[in-house]
Amino acid sequence: MKRIYLDHNATTPVDPAVLEAMMPFFREQFGNASSVHEFGRVTRMAVDRARDSIAKFLGISSASELVFTSGGTESDNFAVLGVAKALRDKGQHIVTSAIEHSAILNTCKFLEKEGYKVTYLKVDEHGLVDLDELRDSLTGDTILVSIMLANNEIGTIQPIEEIARMVKGKGIAFHVDAVQAIGKIPVDVKKLGVDLLSLSGHKFHGPKGVGAIYIRKGTAITTYQHGGHQERNRRAGTENVPGIVGMGKAVDLAREHMAAESARMTALRDRLHRGIANTIKYVRLNGHPELRLPNTLNIGFKFVEGESILLNLDMEGIAASTGSACTSGSLEPSHVLTAMAVDAADAQGSIRFSLGKDNTEEEIDYVIGILPPIIERLRKMSPLYNG
Amino acid sequence: MEGTYSEKVMAHFRNPHNVGEIPDASGVGKVGNPQCGDIMNLYIKVENNVITDAKFKTFGCGAAIATSSMITDLVRGKTLEEAVKISNRTVIEALDGLPPIKRHCSVLAEDALKLAIEDYRKKQGV
Ligand SMILES: Cc1ncc(COP(=O)(O)O)c(C=O)c1O
Ligand code: FES
Numbered sequence: 001m002k003r004i005y006l007d008h009n010a011t012t013p014v015d016p017a018v019l020e021a022m023m024p025f026f027r028e029q030f031g032n033a034s035s036v037h038e039f040g041r042v043t044r045m046a047v048d049r050a051r052d053s054i055a056k057f058l059g060i061s062s063a064s065e066l067v068f069t070s071g072g073t074e075s076d077n078f079a080v081l082g083v084a085k086a087l088r089d090k091g092q093h094i095v096t097s098a099i100e101h102s103a104i105l106n107t108c109k110f111l112e113k114e115g116y117k118v119t120y121l122k123v124d125e126h127g128l129v130d131l132d133e134l135r136d137s138l139t140g141d142t143i144l145v146s147i148m149l150a151n152n153e154i155g156t157i158q159p160i161e162e163i164a165r166m167v168k169g170k171g172i173a174f175h176v177d178a179v180q181a182i183g184k185i186p187v188d189v190k191k192l193g194v195d196l197l198s199l200s201g202h203k204f205h206g207p208k209g210v211g212a213i214y215i216r217k218g219t220a221i222t223t224y225q226h227g228g229h230q231e232r233n234r235r236a237g238t239e240n241v242p243g244i245v246g247m248g249k250a251v252d253l254a255r256e257h258m259a260a261e262s263a264r265m266t267a268l269r270d271r272l273h274r275g276i277a278n279t280i281k282y283v284r285l286n287g288h289p290e291l292r293l294p295n296t297l298n299i300g301f302k303f304v305e306g307e308s309i310l311l312n313l314d315m316e317g318i319a320a321s322t323g324s325a326c327t328s329g330s331l332e333p334s335h336v337l338t339a340m341a342v343d344a345a346d347a348q349g350s351i352r353f354s355l356g357k358d359n360t361e362e363e364i365d366y367v368i369g370i371l372p373p374i375i376e377r378l379r380k381m382s383p384l385y386n387g
Numbered sequence: 388m389e390g391t392y393s394e395k396v397m398a399h400f401r402n403p404h405n406v407g408e409i410p411d412a413s414g415v416g417k418v419g420n421p422q423c424g425d426i427m428n429l430y431i432k433v434e435n436n437v438i439t440d441a442k443f444k445t446f447g448c449g450a451a452i453a454t455s456s457m458i459t460d461l462v463r464g465k466t467l468e469e470a471v472k473i474s475n476r477t478v479i480e481a482l483d484g485l486p487p488i489k490r491h492c493s494v495l496a497e498d499a500l501k502l503a504i505e506d507y508r509k510k511q512g513v
Binding site for chain 1: 397400401403406417423424425426427428444445446447448449451452
């Protein structure tokens with residue numbers, strides 16, 4: 001059976017060129033990057049090269065502001081817990097949004113138990129945070145604002161530059177989870193005006209289990225993982241050299257192909273959207289019509305439930321998702337769609353299609369052809385549908 | 388993904404039995420699942436104290452559709468006394484099991500059946 005992968009926001013396949021770049025660092029160049037001998041020097045150089053490349057890609061002026069981690073979750077935890085700890089005496093209030101990834105939300109919930117106060121900003125029907133609410137929520141006690149650049153479920157892109165201007169000059173650290181944005185849209189930390197930024201290798205054709213956090217010089221943050229002196233004492237642990245090299249290569253590829261790819265992706269995404277809207281009644285777009293990732297299409301199919309759509313798609317070889325990979329095991333409707341005030345039943349019937357660079361027009365047309373009978377069959381079974 | 392469900396569940400999911408409504412049903416059970424928001428309507432036809440027909444309409448996950456299909460199969464030909472004894476455990480066993488997180492889906496089917504029988508008895512004035 002033909003297999004079509006439309007779940008790239010969950011994870012992406014490692015690019016062959018990335019794998020090739022990584023391979024030597026498992027057996028020949030296996031040295032510990034902290035060792036002084038030749039084995040160590042070779043891997044140290046490789047790590048530094050990756051750091052320089054990623055820093056340049058993100059507009060980071062000094063590569064030492066980039067710290068490697070084990071992925072997006074660690075970077076998010078590091079940012080939130082590290083700032084909360086460092087600024088505890090200044091204040092104990094954190095502002096974030098209701099639609100953040102669980103790596104942020106659950107870390108904030110943990111801090112609430114520790115006595116911190118957290119404001120979860122509302123979003124509008126397109127998933128944009130309310131800037132007035134954000135401005136009003138900042139107090140003398142606020143130490144951290146953490147807002148995602150692009151949402152993993154709906155792809156909506158937040159006005160990060162405007163938020164940065166609001167936060168600036170108040171002694172508040174501004175963190176941005178850019179995990180879903182890297183490789184899909186341009187990300188420049190200077191232009192965005194952020195203090196901290198998270199990224200993760202496996203979302204843009206790099207390997208899993210490696211990520212990074214940008215920490216602007218002068219940002220107060222407490223070390224999160226203690227141990228050796230790696231990463232200038234900011235993140236202990238022997239470097240994941242193959243992973244770091246792979247993520248560096250993935251960035252090199254993104255630098256080269258992102259502009260063309262994102263145009264191609266947008267066209268495919270909109271082709272899928274049109275195809276669905278033209279053949280299936282009672283569908284809605286979840287997410288912002290324009291301010292959205294080029295690869296992300298979240299569609300609500302009225303009167304049917306998401307998992308039964310996914311199972312049917314899976315039987316046809318098509319992989320999509322009902323929300324974030326982490327929450328699809330839970331029963332509650334997506335917290336993102338709920339925050340957007342999508343009706344509970346409609347939220348249950350929402351499917352995320354997230355495209356990647358290997359998807360073709362033929363694949364999209366195949367999906368467009370497969371969907372209508374699936375939805376029709378499920379609707380005939382649904383007590384909510386009178387068609 | 389199919390691996391999370393048994394062969395039996397997938398078979399019923401792929402080809403659910405007894406989908407639809409019974410216009411002159413003897414009893415109807417309509418339930419919503421508070422945990423997940425899913426909905427099931429179960430229709431039964433009763434003649435001489437025996438369930439002669441059962442149909443369903445379900446808005447729900449794969450497990451909800453499979454349990455709907457299975458329970459409508461199980462009740463056909465049963466007396467009301469036999470039918471009320473059908474529990475969600477009976478349905479889960481008949482389906483060769485459900486993943487733990489999906490157990491509650493089968494409760495939906497049991498509740499709908501109980502309500503349909505209650506509805507019938509109420510209409511009979513018992
Ligand atoms: C927005 C966002 N933040 C954080 C993460 C976590 O990243 P990782 O899987 O590398 O831990 C993800 C991926 O699931 C994500 O989509
Ligand atoms: S998850 Fe709702 S019925 Fe199964």
